[in-house]
Amino acid sequence: MSDKKSSVLWVCLIILLGCFSVMVCTSGKTLAQTSAPADSDKAKFGGTITVAWNLAPAHLDPNKSTGSEYGDIGYNIFEGLFEPDAGQVATPHLAESCKVENGGKTYLVTLRRGVKFHNGKEMIAEDVIASFNRWLTNNGGGKMVAPYFDSITQGAGPYEVVIRLKQLYAPFLNILSSNVANQKMFVMPKSVVEAAGDKPLDNPVGTGPYKLAGFIPDQHAKLVRFTEYTPVKKPSSFMAGERKAYADEIVYKFLPEEAVRIAGVQSGEFDFAVQVSTDQYKVLAGDPKAEPLIVPETMEHFFIFNGAQPPFNNIKARQALNHCLGIDAIAMATSGDSKFWVLDPSYMIKKSAWYTPDVGKGVYNTPNIEKARQLLTESGYAGTPVVILCSSADTVSVQAAQVAKAQAEAAGFKVDVQVYDRPTAVGIRSKKEGWNIFPSGFIASNPDPQVFGAWMGTNRWITNWDDADSRKMDAVFDRMMVEIDPSKRLDIVKEWNQEIYRTLPFIKLHNYSILHARAKRLQGVEAQPRIMFWNAWKEKVPAS
């Protein structure tokens, strides 16, 4: 094959290689540059912060969905009576103060005065009561509280609310202020609440530093500064404290494709891009206009067993699988460089009051093929393939499942990794058969052990686990729920976590960091499990 005739091949090859070299070139090029600190507070005001968001909500009513995308934008618009600070402690926010009486069963909440809603009206007790009642029946957090709840009434005057519980309920304030799964009780005007009823809000109105100016599903949400906002006069800490709306506008754009989010930050069109792969760290660190923002160890990954089906209705099989797993390898495969993950047996993060670092000894990350084989034989495993069910959108789970497959098969398991689009995966998961393991990530920075995602009690959520062990754990859990003495409660939490490690209804893997991309000119965004843009400002680019 000589001369001209093979030139087609060459033309193709050359063009292909040309393309790649352009790609590689565009990816390289480093230009170190440090950003100058902002001069004065005044200079921080103005401008539009454009944010590339990964998931698109259908509406902006946090009460009507547990999806994080439904709440994240809402945090700018709505505020809670209490907000969590950096240590996940519920701090009064729209509330001025809170008195606990009646041995912990009555909460007397005094509201801040002069707080305006976006519709211009002042927030008073009836708004809080209406919001609370809607929250109770519509919100997942409200559902948790409902069994313990008795009544909510106006106290002395329009700035006081009294909440009575039927029995002691330790997590109450933590759930009210929770930053997980949109559990927080947001305060909205009574008229808005009544207009919406049990349907999603048409017209999101809150007290927050930004108000909604436009929302087109699947495209963007536009927020503008609420000029009559009345901030809390305390230093800012995570969601609590003072919120300053520096930017005139915040525009959230919904972009599911990671590469496009990053490209937008690099090109200067976006100021921030959420949730990019940790592998992109080097690219961002090397870009003169962008900067990586790591939120350390904020997520934890789990393998949830289907306790209704063999082999994992047998504790031996669960233990066998546990001894198959080398979690370092899984962490490395899913999160890359070790600066993005950590192995930690506790179900709560270090900063939390409920941190239990000394549980899981001899269980957590103890790969031992021999032991696994032996346990597997004892369990009477019949050799039917174990189905690890994944949603294709969740790359961490898909990759973790593939590593686990290799590890488990070495010990004699047969593993079938099944990846489906999210609705199909969720559909299969909601049934008692058809799957054995569901890998899932949860936010580790929880306000309360009750909110811990992987555990919801006997036969709850997806574990389908119902035996003597599970009921024993229910009992421990119930004790923990009503124990309001923090140190006694921590002991129960430890006991409960130990119990989990003994019975293994799920296996905890690693904690991992989340990487976001920030444009260098955007300052003041905190590396927190929730990304917020109040207190953030854009540097003015000097005309040059």
Place this chain on the structure above:
Amino acid sequence: MFNFIIRRLLLLIPVLLVVAVIAFLSTHIMPGDPVIMILGDFAPPEKIAAMRLQLGLDKPLYVQFVIWAQHILCGDMGHSLFLNQPVTQAIIGRVEPTLLLALIGQSLGILIGVPLGILAAVKHRTWIDQGSIGISLIGISMPSFWLALLLIMVFSVRLHILPSSGYIPLAEAGFGTIKYLILPGVTLGFMQSAIIARMTRSSMLDILNQDYIRTARAKGLSEKVVVLRHALRNALIPVVTVIGFSMAVLLGGTWIVETLFNIPGTGALAITAIMRRDYPIIQGSMIFTAGIYVLVNLLVDISYAIINPRIKYG
């Protein structure tokens, strides 16, 4: 001809009805539940049940079908489960960017593809031919998301000439809208030109070897006249088929390009609807695409008659 068109348009009705029925059945056979998609992963079971009741998804399939069919026959395609919008409105609102994108992509494809194909056929077995085959093969074999990302890298990230994504409607931005459509348009146009160039070349070669072309050449007509007047017209039939078909595909929406560039078109709408099991939108999109196909096919058939007078429709 007029009656032919009217007749074909009337035929549209049964086609759309069949499509609608298949659309209904296939969406409901699809696994996955819109309710969980709406309420999120950790929604309690009683909330899920309540939502199913509210959306009428608890009823047996045949009952849902009857209700749905009644609405469809009244021209009501329903209300999106997610978008707080009637289906018709949701789709119509997405047509503008898709239409513009299709037009830009297709015109680029034709402007590049047809001349390239003719050139390749005329210069058969020379380096020009080989080069154009090479380019068009790259166009075919390169995944569109790949090309799209490459264009973004070069024109947005490196050169800062064009926006990497987004869309502003004509009514707001006027001519400025084009800015947002260049990169996605080029992505589509490159693929289209590859397809069109290959089809043109192939069909042109066929025609150029026909005897009447030899006769025309023998008559001493200039090569330009032979190629452009005698050959091209006849070579266009299969090309028009390809153009017509791909136009229908483009108008139905190209979800990869639309998703990548965050263009709110019909393709992106359909794909997000599938990914969320927004049944009414999926069904509406299918009916919409079917309508587009039938209309485009009709146009293709009409253009056959114009290009090739031997084909007559009565």
Place this chain on the structure above:
Amino acid sequence: MPSSIPASSTAEEACSLDRFKKMIKSFGKNRYMAIGGTLIAIFMSLALFAPWLARCDPLAIDPVNRLHPPSFAHWMGTDELGRDVYSRVVFGSRTSIQIGFLVVFLSTALGLITGLAAGYFKRVDAIVMRILDGLMAFPDIIIAVTLAAVWGSGKLTLVLAMVTAYFPRMTRTVRAAAINVCDLEYVESAKSIGCTNFYIIRQYILPNSLSPIIVQAAFIFAAAVLSEAALSFLGVGIKPPTPSWGGMVSQGRTYLTIAPWVIVFPGIAIAMAVLGLNLLGDGLRDHMDPRLQF
């Protein structure tokens, strides 16, 4: 007279042998076909002898060595799970080529039957084309997701979904070409000597409509390999650990800037396979058209 047919076999054999020799000869002359054939042969043998050609297990995970650039140990580098890209490309040829050819074969067969029938018999035309109008409304992804629900996801689902989505294109192409050919005088001439409809379709319409069909078939091959990528990514395609070029390209796109080799090599494999098939198609087309013989 028809009774004398058995005596013919030797003559026929001699004739076919003759033709075969001619084909081999023209294969040598026709460089498109030679290059295309060689490329396809390479990929076929890649698929056939994958276990011997691959350097390691394509599924072996080695997270410590993830995203390593090409080196002597890993000729094409490693992917996000530390798997050897070269071995995955080699094994991926099995999935991708299988899917590509199955889809091309089935959709061409279906497209030929329906397209020829529609192009030749006016009465069939109206019915077939209206049904296809309806069918074409369904994007392959919807078909794939629906089929996956009924049969579970996998290769067969993928192939059937793509065939349903692509064969109408083939039908349209075949029909257009057939209508064009049907108008030519030699078809009337065939009728006038008493050829049956089936004979005319087989001997006249089909051979004279071949070139757009071959071009379209090559398109469908490319489209099948690529849309396997898209569908895999949406979770209705090949199950993840199994390597496939499309899947590798689509899953690797996150690493486009940081580890281009993850996507470049399967990308080149796709391009080369598509190129090979197209060249082979062009060659075949030239070979079958006596007017283009040298």
Place this chain on the structure above:
Amino acid sequence: MLAGHRGDVILEVSDLVKYFPVTGGIFSRTVGHVKAVDGISFFIGQGETLGIVGESGCGKSTTGRVILRLIEPTNGRAFFEGQDIFALKGEAVRKLRRRMQIIFQDPYSSLNPRMTVGDLVGEPLKVHGILNPSDRKDRVHDLMARVGLDAYHYHKYPHEFSGGQRQRVGIARALALNPGLIVCDEPVSALDVSIQSQVLNLLKDLQQEFSLAYMFISHNLAVVKHISDRVMVMYLGRIVETADTDALFDHPQHPYTISLLSAIPTMDPAVKCKRIILTGDVPSPVNIPTGCRFHTRCPYRFDRCLIEDPRFGDIGNAHFVACHLMEQRDG
């Protein structure tokens, strides 16, 4: 039925009608007809050549194709070798093709470009299952030799030939099945003048050798004069005049025939001829004029022509004319 009927008739056609429906409206109702052939009767004798002349669109090609059943007739009867050919169905139609063949006008487009000459000539034998392959090959070689093609042409493709050679292939193909009648649809009009006579002579020789009857359709009067025994002139789907070749060319009677003949350039200035230059276009075959359908262009028309359709009458010596002038002169 027809005067001058000779004993050995191979094809007899009576009242042949072919209307092509013109559809319209949304539901394709027939709104009119193209009256391509509107009630014609004629016969062809064994071994005879009947020339059919007329302007394009007069229905001459349609007539040839209807006889071959390539187009279905609307009405009328036709007997070929005593067989009612319009009553034949399916397989019987195919059988009919063994005795009746056609040579097409354009040798460029009437041969399948993907078949070799050998295959093309042998194809009729093959599809009718005649002869085994080796005998067939011999027969094809015979046929090729007979039409003046060389043996080495066997493996060549049509595009490698000149027009005249291709037409020889077409002729060989038509001859392969030993037909009794060949419809020659303008067989030489696409050829160079120098080749035309070669092909015409070949056709004449073959006629002698195989005792063929020809229906020779042409608009070229010189060619028709050269080859035909009898000539039939058609205008707008009707026969206007039929006569033996000499009679027709020497004493044309119908104004239309006269106008056609007067258009032939003649070498002999002594030959006097009533020159008629026709004005206007041929009327549309959808809206055929009332009365004599030629009246719109006829220089001799009178009142009666506008109302009454002229009878197709014999004026002696099997010379038939459809014109009121003849009737007046006669009676």
